[in-house]
Amino acid sequence: MTEEEWLTTSNPRPLLKWLQKSKRHKPTMRKMAMFACACAGRLNVRRLDDLTIRGLALAERMADGAASLEEVRQFGSESLHTKSRSDFLHIAVWAVRVCEADVGWSSPLGSALSVAEWMAAAMKKDEPAIQCDLLREVLGNPYRPVSLDTAWRTSNVIALAQAIYDEKAFDRLPILADALEDAGCDNADILNHCREPGEHVRGCWAVDLVLGKE
Numbered sequence: 001m002t003e004e005e006w007l008t009t010s011n012p013r014p015l016l017k018w019l020q021k022s023k024r025h026k027p028t029m030r031k032m033a034m035f036a037c038a039c040a041g042r043l044n045v046r047r048l049d050d051l052t053i054r055g056l057a058l059a060e061r062m063a064d065g066a067a068s069l070e071e072v073r074q075f076g077s078e079s080l081h082t083k084s085r086s087d088f089l090h091i092a093v094w095a096v097r098v099c100e101a102d103v104g105w106s107s108p109l110g111s112a113l114s115v116a117e118w119m120a121a122a123m124k125k126d127e128p129a130i131q132c133d134l135l136r137e138v139l140g141n142p143y144r145p146v147s148l149d150t151a152w153r154t155s156n157v158i159a160l161a162q163a164i165y166d167e168k169a170f171d172r173l174p175i176l177a178d179a180l181e182d183a184g185c186d187n188a189d190i191l192n193h194c195r196e197p198g199e200h201v202r203g204c205w206a207v208d209l210v211l212g213k214e
Contacts, residue, residue: 003143007136010129012116020109025142028214032108033063033098034203036115038134040095041201042123048088051078055092060202062099072096091118133199140205144189148209152185161210170200176210 001018009015019026037060045053058075061067079093098111120127140146160176163169177194185191193206208214 003141006141006143010132012128012131012135013113015132015135016109016113016116019139020107022142027109027139029099029108030063030214031138031203032112033059033095034201035135035138036095036098036112037063038138038201038203039112039115039119039131040091042119042127042130043088043091049086051075051082052086052089052092055079055089055096059092059095059099062096063203067099072100087118087122091115091122094118130199134201137199137201138203138205140193141189146187146189146205146209148187148190149185152180152183153210154179154183157183157210161207165202165207165211168202170204173200173204173206176207180210 001014006015037056040056040059043052043056048056055075058067058071062072075096079089082089094111094114098108098115100111116128116131119131157176157179160172160179164172164176173194177191180190180194190206190209193204
């Protein structure tokens, strides 16, 4: 896959398949979980039952290592035995399975692709293109990896990034860009990403870079 294909492809399947085969660019389980949660997070919660909502929230907390094994087992049992397993619940189940990959139950990339495909079937026809944008939002451009000078990670920068992450306050990303500039950051990729319009999600590569998350 070329850099241009990475930046312009509107179907997540070839992107994820390439990542799966790549030794150099293979993403972490957490990154794949964040991508899956970003895809699933586009569901309108008013259309979802309580079990599905809990499953989606569980997947995101699992990705950050903030969910207990008991919670995972409880959700697994309830989702398995529910009488009406909707397409939306399937999406939540697969989102959880991305995170279960670290114990060998499934492939994080394969499970993330399942989430994307369930979502594409449940949502509007341009969903695959939106998913590609989300994948690039989480992973950035693997052909142009960005490093962060430790001098730019001031207490103010870290506090802003942590608040954006915790509160999903992505409208504050331009403020983070200003703080980075004040700290001496001159990396156009980071600054432009923080200031550009469009959808940002938890797992955003720029915020993760500041917080040291992989």
